[in-house]
Amino acid sequence: MKNKWYYGAFILLVIVVGIIYVNSESSVSIEVDKDTKDNVEYNAGAEDNNEEYNTDDEDNNEEDNAEKLEKTIYVHICGEVVNEGVYTVKEDSRVYEVLELAGGLTEEAATDYVNLARQVKDGEKIIFPSKEQMETGEFCIDDAEEKLVNINTASIDKLTTLPGIGESRAKLIIDYREEHGDFETIEDIMKVSGIKEGAFSKIKDSIIVK
Structure with missing residues (x-):
């Protein structure tokens, strides 16, 4: 009878140990799964942050480029040019670049009077005189601006x-x-x-x- 009691107690002990082992394995599995989930969420968050950062960089670059493109000035060109008028050019443009937009000089123009290499100013008026005006002294840039x-x-x-x-x-x-x-x-x-x-x-x- 005593042996049966020991045998029953041994079986009960084995069952209890088995239950404890199974529960501990489940707990470890749950913790591992939780850690994996946390890592996945962290990586996803990092990727989202990187995407937002890259998007901000792209937006800033586009704004900088747009700002550079917006830096334009207006120049009035007249006299012995093919097409007189007001032209929109970049702020660092030279006289020869505005002259190209106006179609160049006419055959009657005094080609060596205006400095084609100088930088233009916003709102200025550039007058190209004729050869006849220069020869007769009818044209003077100071007089022209004074008028x-x-x-x-x-x-x-x-x-x-x-x-x-x-x-x-x-x-x-x-x-x-x-x-x-x-x-x-x-x-x-x-x-x-x-x-x-x-x-x-x-x-x-x-x-x-x-």
């Missing part, structure tokens, strides 16, 4: 010498520059109330900004 009205400094009396500009419009021009500062280009005068493309086309060859 132009500087819309950043001109008085009401000076502004009213422009075609289509009366005292009321002249006063609006002065009021605008006092409120907003100097005009950066001659085209900016169209920001003044009452001066649109039609009025600008009449005065664009007679005005300048300095």
Whole structure:
């Protein structure tokens, strides 16, 4: 009878040890699975962060490129050129580059008068004189610029010498520059109330900004 009791106790002990072993294995498996899941989530998060970082870099590069492309100026070119007009160019452009946009010089142009290598300025007017004007002394760059009205400094009396500009419009021009500062280009005068493309086309060859 005693032997049977020992035998029963031994069997019970084996069962208990077996149950403990199985539970410990399950616990280890669950912890391993949890660690694996954490690693997967961490790696996924890292990849998302890298993608966001790369996207931000790309956006910044696009903004920088766009900013570089936006740095343009306006130059008025006239005289003995094929196509007179106002041209939009990069801020570091040279005179010869604007001249190319205007179709080059005419046969009557004085080819050695204007420095083609110099850098252009925003809002400036470049005049190419003819050979005849240079030979007769009819053309002088200082005289030519003196005849132009500087819309950043001109008085009401000076502004009213422009075609289509009366005292009321002249006063609006002065009021605008006092409120907003100097005009950066001659085209900016169209920001003044009452001066649109039609009025600008009449005065664009007679005005300048300095």
